Amino acid sequence: MPRSQSGKKRDKVDSEQLTRAVQECVNEGIALREAVRRYGVSKTTLIRHIRSFKNSGADRFTYSANNNVKQVFSKNEEEALTTYLIMAARLHYGLTKVEVRKLAYQYASAKEKRCPDTWNEKKMAGKEWLRQFMKRHSNLSLRKPESTSLARSTAFNRVNVTTFFANYKSVLSRGTFSAENIDETGITTVHVPPRIISPKGVKQVGQMTSGERGQNVTLIAAINALGNAIPPMLIFPRVHFKANMLKGGPVGSIGAANPSGWSNVDLFYKFMQHFANRVKPNIEKPTIILLDNHDSHISISTIDFCKANGIMLVTFHPHTSHKFQPLDRTVFGPLKTYYNKACSEWMLMHPAQPITIYDVAELIGKAFPQAFTPLNIQKGFKVAGLYPFDENIFQDHEFLASYVTDRPLIEKSNSSSDALPPASADGLPSTSSDTSLVSIRTRSVSHHP
Template sequence: MAGWKWVRGFLKRNPRISLRSPESTSLARAQAFNKPNIQAYFNALSNTLEQYNFPLENIFNMDESGLTTVQKKCQKIYASKGRKQVGALSSAECGQHVTVVCAMNVMGTYIPPALIHPRQRMNDELMNGAPVGSIAFVEEKGWMTSEIFCRWLKHFVKYTKASNNNKVLLLLDGHSSHKSLESLQFAKENGVIVFCFPADCSHHVQPLDVGFFCPLHTYFDQEFQLWLRQNPGKAVTQFKIAGLLNQAYLKSAVPSNAINSFKKTGIHPFNPHVFEDWQFAPALATDKQILEAQGDIIENQMELEIQTPSTSGLNMSSSSVLDISVKEICPPPQTVAIGTDKKNAEEGEKLVI
């Protein structure tokens, strides 16, 4: 059995490999982010861009993210050695969830954000210190709803000057609150073309998720801790969220973040091959083309048996040595595609056996 000495030697011989902390990927995301889905998405996006010929300043992405009054992770601090426990002050055990709605375009222009507070009645003090031009909504749990999204669209049209003569493309995820009849009718009447990303793929294809919300949360956590240290004995409430968000938003809402985010997702410059093969690795075990792939493997194995000579291995000629990949010899485990009938499923199991 290989020991730690072999591991250290392996890492030394392969300096491009390092020990990393993997990001948890749900089964739904692994199944959805595969080459057929991404290819269909880029084909649909290409047709939409060619049909309307949007100027760059009219291509926007919108998404929501959550903020809380209790810090998720405390920063490391210096403490004396030998202490078994080191604590840091927190506002409370359980925090209140506040949703922030952001939008940006390809040119690096941002729409003033919107805040959704978990309340039944609005209080003007909730927006003390908020980013300039931002608006606030109230909802019992602080989540996005169809009614709030329709009201946000009016805020979006106000700043983008969208109309039937100046159409705007709005890229967003396919959450149910984004697809109500009232919202789609309002968008159609005001020249807003709503385009939904494929389900469970926003972690790769949505610019806000790729390059904006991560620095926003990082700066927000820094401002959060700084406020706690400067105000000992006080707790962060939802009345302080807007002010802390303003400091983090000014640092993260810069043109370079927006431009690089649209570039990494292949939206602009348009690049349907922006994702590399290793990024589709989690989808290999849930490939929808399982039966066809297994049939190809069986055919390759049959051809190998036919072409292999029956003589001893010592007398094999060079023509019998075939270039076979590891995937063909030992394919990764795969599940039967959703919607496959029972007969095909049983045949697929037999092929695997």
């Protein structure tokens, strides 16, 4: 039944009362009006069920709901459609609401289903069908996807992940180490405003920020698998660093300046010295640092310093840090959230004043302890399979996106997890390169295992 514009809902049928009313009308011959009055059921509903009971030839009436008489797809067909939508999302080619409605119409046409006239007119399923479909399948939801580059989708495959874990396991087997993770993130003076209470009917609602484009301050952080973090390093977009730039920042943090606001070889070397002063690694008590392959991380000066101080560097495969980097997985996200909240509160307390780079350290000082908690840090190492060590942490479906390219893998894997899912035999588009009745966005996608 279509949703009522006035918000009215059809009254639910009391199956017990309806059963008694049908039995008395058929077996005892009481009048319809009397049965309606006595059991409080709808007259038209009672007439329909009495007629159905007589036509069935059954000895005893049994109530069964009949609210899906106009449902286009069967339960199995909807399950097949659901499976396809989940697979498309895991391939990083998920469908929008409009595309799902078009796909449903094409699916119905391929199955020669009887569709509402509006479907045939618009060549897509209706909005109400999609709403009810999503309601029936709770494992589906409307989400805003994260932008994932083709390089990341390609690089995160079973071969590269297996190679990294083999290298990491080899290093761990040499002795007892403390696992550390170092990474950078950018903090801007223009924050993202939170949701606010506003009047209805207004199409555009504004919230005060410092400007249209902000200045970037780089934060370099280090955490370990036990849930600890050392004070960060802040790199300001200036030629010369001044101590007052760190006013209100996290206790023990250090600062530096670079006109671009980003890290470089010299600044990262300075942070490694800061790291060594805090962690105190040595040849007898070495430590492992997990980090990406940024140019500033693999300079000769840094490598020599790490060798002399008992620091072993283990780098992630390029374009896989979004899965392996603990800071990216569970720490930097909350940091940005708490930082934006602190910026919003600052703007309320300082009307008509913009946030400058001289205020960033203080705002980070409020957000840092809330984001760099032992629980968040430990969770980051766990979900990446780094600590506790779990080389099977990533499921097969997480590698599916690497198949949606024409780029071959580095080497052939004999693992059964590299096998593609079988083609669909129910009329839905296949996730392989085989020709199908319907394809994502009316185009086929090829896979090369």
